[in-house]
Amino acid sequence: MSPLTTDTLAQPSPPKASPISDLKIEQVPESGTEQIQATTPPYTTFTRNDKRLLTLLLGFATITSPLTATIYFPLLPLLRNHFHTSAQAINITLTIYIIFQAISPAIFGPLSDSLGRRPVYLLTLALYVIGNLGLAVNKHSYIVLLILRAIQSLGASAAFAVSYGVVADVCIPSERGSMLGPVSMALNLGACVGPVVGGWVGYSSGSYEWVFWALVIIGAILLLSVGAFLPETARSVVGDGSRKKQRSGWEESGYNMFRHWVRRRKENASGNDENEKQTVNEDVTLDRSLLQRFRIPNPWACLRMIFHFDTFFVLWMHSSFYTVDYSLVAAVPDIYKSIYHFNELQIGLAYLPRGAGIISGGYFVGKVMDHNYKFTAKKIGWTVNKVSGDDLNTFPIERARSRGSLWLLMVSTSTLIGYGWAVSSHVQVSVPLILQFIQGFWGTYFYTTYNTLLVDVFPESPSTAAAAASITRCAMAAAGVAVLQPLLDAAGRGWYFTLLGLWSGACGAVAVWLIRRKGMQCRTKRTNLGE
Structure with missing residues (x-):
């Protein structure tokens, strides 16, 4: 049986043992569903064509962060030679980017919940253009390079949180996957294209300036597109859009x-x-x-979310698999240069299978999320409200989103372990490339699905919730990259990826079990306390 069509729970228990039985969910009789849905106000006045335009705009806007991060990796030797500094000093520019990658959503995510999505998008894209323009013209100052990397990251990294807010604004919970899937595909297109472009620069030109000029052009096009076509969607500003x-x-x-x-x-x-x-x-x-x-957002609003029981394990799932993916990406240059003797261009091309897996997986994940929602609703006798959206206070959204996760954890763990021992044994290069595709395909399932769940359980402040995810994943990814090389040197590639797979699989299984068994209970308690 397919892991996506086989529920991880046993058959429904008697009402007293059910994790949602105490909530006394009252279902609408099937015969009266159409009448009630006809009289309830619609969740949004944005039409299907409006949502298609929003999906396109969000996809292109969110491409900035992964594209900017990954295009930079192959440029490190060029920057080190140009600014006449050490590798360690240039690596600080990576640290600066990750730090502000966490700070940016914490500032602009909550701000977009109160001020609106549109002005925040315009502001951050303007910062992005300014940062890239400065990087393109800066020829001599290392200090200016650090400052401009911070501005570049501030402008690029907020789009992730704001985009999830837009999806929550215009899509009912049962249909969010169909919009998030394409957005996720576009988001990860940057991670796929960036290393190839950067690798080609390092191999052919020996100069880095034109990369930043290209990012200036991309940022300017995005700024004009958002200014011309993106309407305000924040429900705190325009309600349902009417x-x-x-x-x-x-x-x-x-x-x-x-x-x-x-x-x-x-x-x-x-x-x-x-x-x-x-x-x-x-x-x-x-x-x-x-x-x-307009008011300065309180960063503690994001941090408080991290320590709620019902969201801590959701954040763990999202962040741990982002860390797995980041560790896999960071190890690619060393593996393919030292074992398979790839040049810079070939190393950039080695990222393509993983990128293809992420892009195709992003589309697939959207379909799976919507399917799992409908399957769970049918299983508990719930009638999905396709007009005004379901009341998630009485719907087990945790069970719907996490359905099938335990099976997929087994697939992910096996793939990571296999990848480690494949490169350690110097097998034919197509084997690790295929395993990279598989890991990219399934890895995107976890951090897309659980970030969506986080938005679901904080419907009043979706961008703030997405910002909390960004802070957590950046912190975990930074720690993962920091211990990457020492662990590789101490344990070797085979044991390193074995430990990485077992860590993500075992901790993930515990997190999924707690989300499914206790998540809704704790969410209801938190909501009742007004937190």
Whole structure:
């Protein structure tokens, strides 16, 4: 039986033993479902075509962080020679990037929940363009290089948290996977393309400047695209999307603002002074509203989420498999250069199988998440509300999202162990490349699914929740990379990846078991306490 269609729990227990039995879920009779759903307000007024446009914009916006991080790795020798400094000094630029990769979502994620998604996107993309422009023109100063890397990371790294907030704004829980799948594919396209481009630079040109100029162009295109086509979606600002304030001012896309401007010109030409005065007053009100919503976010809002019992293990699943993936990526240059004698370009190409696995896995994960949601709902006799969305306070979303995880942990653990001993035994190069594809395919399942679950259990502040995930995963990934080389030297590649696989598999199994057995119980208690 397929691990994705076989539930990890036994058949339903009697009501007293059920982990959700105490919640007394009252189901709507099937015959009355259509009538009730017809009278309930829709979750969002954004249409299917609107969501397709949002998916495209979010995908391209979130590509900035992985592209910027991975394109930089092959440039390290060039930067070291150009700035006449040591490898350790240049490695500090990696540390700076990771630090601000954690800080950026903690600042801009909560800010987007209160101020709105659109202005935060515009601000961070502007920072991204400025950072890359400075890196392209900076020729001599190492200190300036460090500062610009921080600005570059601040601008690039917030998109992950803000994008998850947009998905939560416009998609009901049962359909979030269908939007997150393509976004995840685009997100990881940067991780796939970056090393190839950077490797090609290191192999062919011997210069790094044009890479940053290319990132300037990409950032400028994204900034213009978001400014022109991205409407405000934050539910704290526009509700379900139907509020009048969405129709003009900061909350509206540039395209629609232009349409409103043309309409006003026509009204003014016809002598309608009253409409002009009303429009001016509305714009002043909107500007004031924007200023009132602007407040410096409290970073503790993210940190508090980490220590709630129901979210700690969700964050563990997300972050541990991000750490596994980061460790795998960091070990690739050493493995393929020392064992298979690859040059810089070939090393960059060696990332492609993993990237292909992540991209295809991202699409597959979206379909699986929606399938698991519907399967769980059917199993407990729950009627999915496709209009206004389900009340997750009484739905076992933890069971729905984590379904099949125990089987996939076995697959991931086996793949990591096999990869370690394959490269340790110097087998034919196609074997570790195929295993990289498999690990990329299934690895993306864990950190996409559990980040979605984190957003599900914090519906009022989804970007803040995604920021908490970013802080945790960056901290764990930094620690994983720090101990990578000492462990490889001490244990060898075979035992290192064996330990990595057993660590992620065993700890992951405990986390999944606790999420499924205790997650909803603890979430309900936390919600009742108002935390």
